[in-house]
Amino acid sequence: MNVIEAIQARKSVRKFKDEVVPKEDILKMLELATEAPSPKHQQNWNFVVLTNREIINKMADIVTESHERLGQIAKTEKDRKIHMSVIKYYTCFRNAPAVVMVYGSEYKMIEYKILKENDASQEVLDTLVSPQSAAQGIGAAVENFLLAATEMGYGTCYMTGPTHAKVEIEILIGFDKPGFELMSMIALGVAEENTAPKPPRKPLEEVVTFID
């Protein structure tokens, strides 16, 4: 499989076979993830690999509870129901053989510091950070991981939905690295047969502009 074929074959997988993913395979995917570009090469990522089914499923319970708690903010029963209707989307990592937790730290921008010290307006400072470079670097690494996993015969799902429970998740898994926060997670395993197909894309005419 070449890179183009891996890009085309990758799709989000939310149901997995009960098969262990060997540690050396996960390490290979992570090594390839870290080949990604990152802003000023700060490599502001950190990965925590969970392979214990009990912990993974407890994490799904924690995300559900957190989602329910957030749902209490909704003022009507109808809104609470709509809020809860996406819970499967946030907990599809339940029963996955592995989940890779992706942590990120701040992108240190020297010019931000200089301009702030020189009393730049908040508008100028906001413009500097609006590309969210730290998050973009994390996304590049995750995509590399997904493509490597596809090439190696695994299914994945890139997820940010469960991160609202990051505080409770950190207590569960006992991970606390100062300066790092949970940005996303990747459900990983051998895909079940007949998982949902990749949804169609918007036509290029809708999303591309050439300026000659």
Ligand SMILES: Cc1cc2nc3c(=O)[nH]c(=O)nc-3n(C[C@H](O)[C@H](O)[C@H](O)COP(=O)(O)O)c2cc1C
């Ligand atoms: C930043 C990001 C966050 C996502 N979060 C979730 C999530 O929380 N739960 C989920 O099931 N899928 C999540 N997805 C997967 C998308 O739903 C999926 O990529 C999209 O529907 C297109 O389908 P495909 O990946 O099969 O091409 C996320 C994808 C991205 C890029």
